[in-house]
Amino acid sequence: MTYAIILAGGVGSRFWPFSRELEPKQFMRLIGQESFLESTIRRLKGVVDPERTFIITNNIYFYEVKEQVAKFRIPDKNIILEPQGKNTAPAIGLCAKLIGGLDKEAVLVVLPADHYIKNAPNFKRTLKGALAVAKENFLVTIGVKPDKPSTAYGYIKTGNKKAQAKKSVKYFRAEKFLEKPSLEKAKEYFKSKDYYWNSGMFVWKAGIFLEEMRKYLPGLSRQLNSIRLIQDVGKIWPKIKPISVDYGIMEHSQRIALIPANFFWTDLGSWDALSEIFPKDKKNNTINADVLNLDSRGVCVFSRSNRLVSTIGVNNMVIADTPDALLVCDRNRTQDVRQLVERLKKLRRKEHKAHLTQARPWGSFTVLQEGAGFKIKIIEISARKRLSLQRHKNRAEHWVVVSGAARVTSGDQVSLVRSNESIYISKGRKHRLENTLSQPLRIVEVQTGNYLGEDDIERFEDDFKKECRPVC
């Protein structure tokens, strides 16, 4: 049987200020209405069944993943949680072990959750070819024919000039994995035709992969073998050394086959790469936001705010605007956004962590304004969801319902607060906010008090426990 492992644990910071620690790239809707994770799952339709699609991610992203995968009928138990990110080899190893334990003949399709692919039918065709070759006990990697001498990707050199064929599927043997090259080297690779970009998409039998892992990463293999119960992951994981599957296995294994992709692919590793795929005006400015450009060229604006962005005489620039942070970056320097995020961390700023709008398993909230003794939020509660039964020591809350209707518990009393009605929750009073309807509920909350930190909360009952979920 065919299984998919979608790697969705990245905390990539290169799309800051759009991406935040609590909202990394794979969950973002940068292109169209779908997140990268959702697009990745949708592309598997017809190749891998939802019940055999697994998502491995970090603990803290569980509810986000759960919400995004639910519409694809992927069961919650297929969401595998890591307590810490350890790069790709441990993550894939854990999934291979788990799936291999259920199905000895399992073939795994391993896909990063945050890549961009055009032409899903061709993608599926390539994948089916890779599956056929994987059944011959190869570790199959999907290689992308470079369309420019990029320095942003690793390369794979194919070992034989001519493609081989298994059941009419063309493939190459891989000779060498090469790290991101200098521009000079990249130009050489681009010329030679024997080189492919390493896409990070793999297909292999669980058993063969685990065998290769035993050979090339025996320590990791032993650590994974010691995981027998749910609780073990929490104990073992902190001891695991982060290592990529490329560096740990692919560069050593003698069983590598490469199948060329016949679709457009990019890993969208930077704002600049993202800019490439957006429509442009005659002066090469993107036209995807509320922008007024005067004599500007090559200006790429991405906006998560309602603000008008205007430029005069500006060239070759990425502008990324959010309600609490703005980035203005030379397009040749978008790789350095990571450095900026590191600086923010060191300065103990909050802007790298979360947006002013934060997703919650029951919906979301947005901080509109904080002032002396008050804080204003918009709270959105999804259909038939509720917040925890809770209490605040230091703040009172005024709620005005602006759409939908709220079932409010306040002390012993339960009441229905309709649109254009309001209710007051005094300091220290136990309360709960609930949406019993099938339409969303929207509330304006005005908090008053001397201390308004999010940590002033005592939870009594909660539909969404914060604990780590079962793994194996």
Add this chain to the structure above:
Amino acid sequence: MTYAIILAGGVGSRFWPFSRELEPKQFMRLIGQESFLESTIRRLKGVVDPERTFIITNNIYFYEVKEQVAKFRIPDKNIILEPQGKNTAPAIGLCAKLIGGLDKEAVLVVLPADHYIKNAPNFKRTLKGALAVAKENFLVTIGVKPDKPSTAYGYIKTGNKKAQAKKSVKYFRAEKFLEKPSLEKAKEYFKSKDYYWNSGMFVWKAGIFLEEMRKYLPGLSRQLNSIRLIQDVGKIWPKIKPISVDYGIMEHSQRIALIPANFFWTDLGSWDALSEIFPKDKKNNTINADVLNLDSRGVCVFSRSNRLVSTIGVNNMVIADTPDALLVCDRNRTQDVRQLVERLKKLRRKEHKAHLTQARPWGSFTVLQEGAGFKIKIIEISARKRLSLQRHKNRAEHWVVVSGAARVTSGDQVSLVRSNESIYISKGRKHRLENTLSQPLRIVEVQTGNYLGEDDIERFEDDFKKECRPVC
């Protein structure tokens, strides 16, 4: 007696998005805590008495001016209102006529409200010299010795190489007024030492000025003479042709004397000029906002938002950030902000008109969020001020007091709503919001309804009538 005329009617758009049609440069606090208007008035201390200081401005700025000048003990009647801006000659002419009617020997100090001057004592010294020369029936203009070959200013060529002296005050006769030159010309002027920047600051007798106006602008002179009653201004003003005092009178008069300024002066005509006077780091980036620059040089950030502004590899740029509009502009192109504002007008955008925070005679309000069927505002009411008694056809209002206490009239009932209390004003109900205390009152307002435009208001009583005030 000495009088001051402060020209405060400009609708200058070169500081957009900070300046808006309803909040032009002269009222803005760009440097320190004072507005340009306030600094202009403060600099006159000891030279012109407050009761002889007149402000001429546009009708729509009356309450703004009134609030800013009150602390200087300038009486409200000294605020002269124009129904439309007609450039400097009509404005100065109207004031000269008004003041000349009160005091035949009046000497006028004419000052733009939006310039920047360092060294107030030297400014006063220069002014006193100019007053002495003006008493000899000269039209005195204050000239600034260029410290660079600027193309942003008009120039005055002095007629005689050697300064003359009246009562030990050195002055020159002016030979020629020159418009903003090309860079080549500017370099020539800068070299020659006979040229001064035209600062737009003038000193003259009201009678002499009116005499020169009769000679060189006879039409305007007749129009101003036909103004005898308050109501006449509204009738005559629309017919007046806009013309500057430089073009209309100074370029023709044979009575011009120039006194060199011995203080630092700039008209701050653009973001770039403003950038010049702010402190910089080693890489020439301004350090006046919440900014993180990575490898950027010459980046000048001005912020009226709480947002973090970050840049990577950006050079020679002005970034001006406000809650509803952002400008990213090459520093050599800041003169073109005007063009951008013209485009906004043509596109019927709202961002050139008002800020999300709007001043009102009773305080201010800020629109925080507008959504389907609701709008959230923060309303600040100054000590002992009140809004009009009013009614809305289409919206209800929820008010939460977050600091101070509100005296609320709702229908026939009057109640005191304290901090952390709330009140509901239903649709169609007459109401009034009042701050009877000496501390400011702050309210969070949640409006609900199908139509939430500012024009849904019926006013019954209003402390702040919108009509044009008396002029002559």
